[in-house]
Amino acid sequence: MTEEQSASPRRRTTPLQEQICDRLRRLIRDGRMPAGSRAPSLRALATELGVSRGTVVAAYDRLIGEGYLAARGTAGTFVAEPGATGATGATGAAGSPTRRPRIATLPPLDRPRVPAEHAAVSHRLRTSPAGGHASGALPLQLGLPALDAFPRKVWARLSAHHARHSISLMKPDPAGLPRLREALVAYLHRSRGVEATARQVFVVAGYEAGLSLTIQALGLGGDAAVIEDPGYPPVAMVLARWGMTDCPVRVDADGLVTDHLKEAPDNARLAVVTPSHHSPLCMSLSLERRLALLQWANERQAWIVEDDYDGEYRYAGPPLPALKSLDRDDRVLYAGTLSKVLYPGLRLAYLVVPASLVDRFEQVLQPWPSAGCPSLLQEVAADFMERGHFARHIKRMRTLYGVRRSWLEAALAPYAAFGLRHQPQRGGLHLTIGLPDGADDRDCASRAREAGLAVLALSSWCRGRTGLTGLLASFTNIGSPDAAHEYVARLAAAVRPVGAFGPLPMRGSR
Amino acid sequence: MTEEQSASPRRRTTPLQEQICDRLRRLIRDGRMPAGSRAPSLRALATELGVSRGTVVAAYDRLIGEGYLAARGTAGTFVAEPGATGATGATGAAGSPTRRPRIATLPPLDRPRVPAEHAAVSHRLRTSPAGGHASGALPLQLGLPALDAFPRKVWARLSAHHARHSISLMKPDPAGLPRLREALVAYLHRSRGVEATARQVFVVAGYEAGLSLTIQALGLGGDAAVIEDPGYPPVAMVLARWGMTDCPVRVDADGLVTDHLKEAPDNARLAVVTPSHHSPLCMSLSLERRLALLQWANERQAWIVEDDYDGEYRYAGPPLPALKSLDRDDRVLYAGTLSKVLYPGLRLAYLVVPASLVDRFEQVLQPWPSAGCPSLLQEVAADFMERGHFARHIKRMRTLYGVRRSWLEAALAPYAAFGLRHQPQRGGLHLTIGLPDGADDRDCASRAREAGLAVLALSSWCRGRTGLTGLLASFTNIGSPDAAHEYVARLAAAVRPVGAFGPLPMRGSR
Structure with missing residues (x-):
């Protein structure tokens, strides 16, 4: 990234790690951090900037790789002597004017359709300390189970x-x-009604x-493929990558508005949906709509991908059976993941396809x-399931998430009058938090991220003119009611300058 | 697969597992294996058919999944009672005439450009016993390191x-x-001259x-992309998957014939090559051609992917430095894998990209x-490298492969007069074995596979009219000189009916 870019208005969505790298590169180039001088300690810089230690570690690693800094074991990190390492030379050469033009001959990158802030947060997530542990989660970060409660x-x-x-x-x-x-078959049959x-x-x-x-x-x-609007942003990216166009269909309190399906173009042969808990709004698709969706697929000879990313986590009543369990015409492909129930670092998910498609999938693989x-x-995941740990863990997590969710709700309550109001929803692993009238949710999310909170803007998940705004905040890793209050207080402070509301409630007012 | 298909001339390339399934399904449907009767033991059937136990396990698993068979723990496997399991019903329903037509509405599958036999062998490979171990390798199977020598x-x-x-x-x-x-950087610098x-x-x-x-x-x-002809078949599949066309360029004893590069179309912006050991012919790209290839890429502003899948294994003289080490204009992307040095089940490979491309790759990921x-x-791979196990292992394997290669060469020697002659080559993990005049290498490979040998036909790796034929046979998992002789004797017997040569040499004639 050049300095011009980092100074542009998009700077607020530049990943923190990049910002740290930029700042240090500049200090070193300007001679304000001379060769041989010691770089700030990781802890000190993290505290000073209000970022996680992992972010600083990642920035330092990068600068070491680029030859700006040099690690000297326990002595600490120092500004590299010019020409002291091959790395400096190599990077220097690559950055020199004689080499740069080659980049210019490349075609422009296909811009990912995922909002920059999504990439920024996932980048920060990935640059967290190698050890991970519960501390690897950023406050309110989406897409993670409770890392501290994993067995x-x-x-x-x-x-x-x-x-x-x-x-x-x-x-x-x-x-x-x-x-x-086999273990997945048994589990899905028992808990999701999928045969x-x-x-x-x-x-x-x-x-x-x-x-x-x-x-x-x-x-x-x-x-073409029908997608939900709003919906999980990477879906549109995957579709585009394979040359598919997407037709966003809006959702309401009962999920996907299936009446609009008839407006889908003739070549719409796929619908990608989250019937158990809409992503990100968490409502369930009503039975009537489920049947309408299935009928549409059957009439069109289209396929449905049911993304059941966290169907287990419903706090009012038992989990709904999967859409797949209603699928009499074998149009539904059920997609589940172990990332939300076990941990994302496992990189294991699964598809259940209609029997009629098995040969086809095998042929492609x-x-x-x-592959x-x-x-x-x-092997380990199978053992974990066969021995009952999986079912027990889900049961425990359902209770824990109910509790942690209530902490976040309680922490938000005093701010309701100021516009920070969470939407009622029956499941999922995060809350959608409303904002004061007139607040731009992307600005708010960006400010909140600067304050160290990994919230996302709801409008970034929208494709059409849904007019939906708000912040998405996960409660899975909130360790205590105090932590919830602290996060919400920071959130309110971050949102405040753009809202119209008065003095913030004091910490004691809960 | 229907019975009509399995009776077609393509049957010889039907995976063994499929053939076993077909045969058993038929016996069960015809009542020759009545409900409740016991299926042959795994061991007995494997011996009877001359296939690996893993293949039978996989076939049984499949038939159990389809409801034809039922596992009763240690009691063994039995022919399922009709309607005894939900599975039978489900599969039956999916296969019934009322459901079948839906499949017909699917567009035809893009036929993978990989030869069927390649898929057949990789399928058999993948259906080997879950435990794997050295016994998981089929005799002469390509693409595997010595599984018995892995630390x-x-x-x-x-x-x-x-x-x-x-x-x-x-x-x-x-x-x-x-x-x-970091560990890869240190290793590549030391052993492949890559900075x-x-x-x-x-x-x-x-x-x-x-x-x-x-x-x-x-x-x-x-x-468009330049590929080697012959060359590793999956490359063309990957290119096709991303909408690229390929321009096969033939190879000779000095590797890719770079003179033909000028015939590549104007939109050829990539060349995918195996300079250290051509895949599958094992020669190295000469220095002159290396420089010509680099010059072509620089003039065209094209990129080169250097697939260095087993560059470490050269038996005459030290390994050649990577093409990347000559790359002054930063056009080469170096691709390596841990599959051949450690084990394929690890699923870890790597790319080294020019410094000028790092931002681009990061943006895409x-x-x-x-991702x-x-x-x-x-973590484990990094530890293994940092602690020196990796370098020691490669060194040990270089010696071991030299020995195992000599076993296979010695076993082939008596058959040279009959047309089974291996081509001289300086590296790699397999031999290319010539065939008697007029022999069709695909027929030979197919017969050899029926005899349990996982050899591949060289012509299946060819795109144009190269006229190259032969068999590709790996020596990495040959456990003894006797095993080598036994494999070669089976190979000769399998090839014999299609060759014109006289009586086979006796086992004692070596």
């Missing part, structure tokens, strides 16, 4: 056991480990990988040498 | 340690774990994943939630 000991015991006794050196079955597929055989289950390296596989196996490239997730992790 | 104990110890102490729950950095990237910073290294889930990432990051969709390989495996 690490059991998981580590099973992992160590398999590492010692059953690491398979061979390439894994591209469709997934039979044991894991399938193990052959219908395909283990994939994440939800987007499953969606990509689906598009290829069904030969949908060039066709077979010749691909790269298949590492066996070790699949 | 399992060290690997298991490191894996168990990380499982207990450092499993990161967070999503991994999409570009790879910094520690692993890079850690930021230039991107860890990916396999070679094809890296090639896909490259095409996207460089915006090459719709352009950042917004993808699915990133599991941290645990990256």
Whole structure:
């Protein structure tokens, strides 16, 4: 990133790590941090800037890689002597005017359709300390289960056991480990009402990988797909990557407005939906709409991908059965993930496809040498499920999330009068928080992120003119009522300058 | 697969597992294996058919999934009672005439350009026993390191340690774990003459994943790419998947015939090559051609992907430095993999990109939630490299492969007069074996596979009219000189009916 860019109005959405790198590069180039001088300690800089230590670590790693800084073990990090490392030379050469022009000959990048802030937050997420642990989660960060409540000991015991006794050196079955597929069948039958055989289950390296596989196996490239508006931004990216156009259909309190399906173009052969909990608004698709959606798919001979990313987590009443359980015409492909129930670092998700499509999926997977997730992790996940840890963990998490959700709700309550009001919703792992009238949610989210809160702007998840605004904030990693109050107070302070409301409630007023 | 299809002439390339399933399904439907009767034991059937136990396991698993068979624990596997399981009903329903027509509405599958036999062998590979171990390799199977010589104990110890102490729950950095990237930089510098910073290294889930990432990051969709003819078949599949056309350029004893590069169309902006050991012919690209290729890329502003899949394994003289080490104009992307040096089940490969492209690759990866390989495996691989196990292992394997290669050469020697002659080549993990005049290598490979040998036909790797024929056979997992003789004797017997040569040499004639 050049300095011109970093000084542009888009600066607010520049990842923090980039901003730190820019600032230090400038100080070093200007001679304000001379060669050989010691760089601030990680802790000191993190505190000074109000960012996580991981962000500073990542920035320093980068500057070391670029040759600006040099690590000297326990002595600390120092500004590199010019020419002292090969790295400096290499980067210097690449950045010199004689080499730069080559970049200019590249075609412009396809801009990802994901909002910059989404990328910024996921980038920060990924540059968190290598150890991860619960501390790896940023306050209010979406897409994570409770990292502090994960049964690490059991998981580590099973992992160590398999590492010692059953690491398979061979390439894994591209469709997934039979044991894991069987375990998923049993689980889905019991808890989601999904009937399938193990052959219908395909283990994939994440939800987007499953969606990509689906598009290829069904030969949908060039066709159109119905998506929810608002909806999970990476879906549109995956569709675009495979040459599909998307038709956003709006949602209301009952989920996808299926009346609008008839407006979808003739080549709409796919609908990607989140019936259990809409992403990000968390309502469920009503039974009537479920049936209408299924009927549409059957009439059109279209397919439905049911993204059941967190269907287990419903706090009023038992979880709804999956849409797939109503699917009499075999039009639904059910997509689940272990990221939200276990942990995102596992990189394991799965698809359940209609029996009629199994051959097709196998044909598409077979010749691909790269298909298949590492066996070790699949073995451990299968063990974890077979031994009942999975079901117990979900049960415990449902209780825990109910509690943590109530902490965030309670913390928000005093701010309701000031416009920070969460929307009622029956499930999911985050809250949607309304903003004072006239507040721009992207500005608010950006300010909140500067204050260290990993919230997202609802409008960034919208495609059409839905007029929806608000902030998305996860409660899964809120460790205490105090933490909830602290986060909400920071959020209110960050949002305040753009709102019209009066003095903030004091910490004691709850 | 229907019975009509399985009876077609293509039957010889039907995967063994499918053939077993077909045969059993028929026996069960015809009542020759009545409900409740016991299916043959795995071992007995594997011996009877001359296939690996894993293939039978996979076939049984499939039939169990389809409801034809039922597993009764240690009692064995039995023919299922009609309607006894939900699975039978489900599959039956999906296969019934009222449901079948839906399949007919699907567009025809894009036929993968990989030869069917390639898929067949990789399928058999993947359906090997879950435990894997050395026994998971089929005789002469390509693409595998010596599974029996992998330092399992060290690997298991490191894996168990990380499982207990450092499993990161967070999503991994999409570009790879910094520690692993650093370890790769040090290794590549030392052993392949590649100079890079850690930021230039991107860890990916396999070679094809890296090639896909490259095409996207460089915006090459719709352009053309030079490939080697013959060449590794999945490359053309990946190019086609991203809308690229390929221009096959033939190779001779000095590698890619760079004179033909000028015939590449104007939109050829990529060349995918294997300079260290051509895949599958194992010669090295001469220095003159290396320079010509680099010059072509520089003049055209095209990029070169150097696939260095087994550059470490050269038996005459030290390994050649990578093409990347000659790359003064930063046109080369170096692709390596841990599959051949460690094990394919690890699913870790890497790309080293020019410094000028780092930002682009980071931009493409950042917004993808699915990007990133599991941290645990990256941690273990980094440890293994940092502690010197990696370098020691490669050194040991170079010696071992030299020995195993000589076993296969010695076993082939008596058959030279009958047309089974291996081509001289200086490196790699397999031999190319010539065939008697007039023999069709695909027929020979197919017969050999029926005899349980996982050889591939060279002509399946050819695109144009190269006229090259032969069999590709790996020596990495040949456990003894006797095993080599046994494989070659089986190979000769399998090839014999199509050749014109006389009585086979006796086992004692070596």
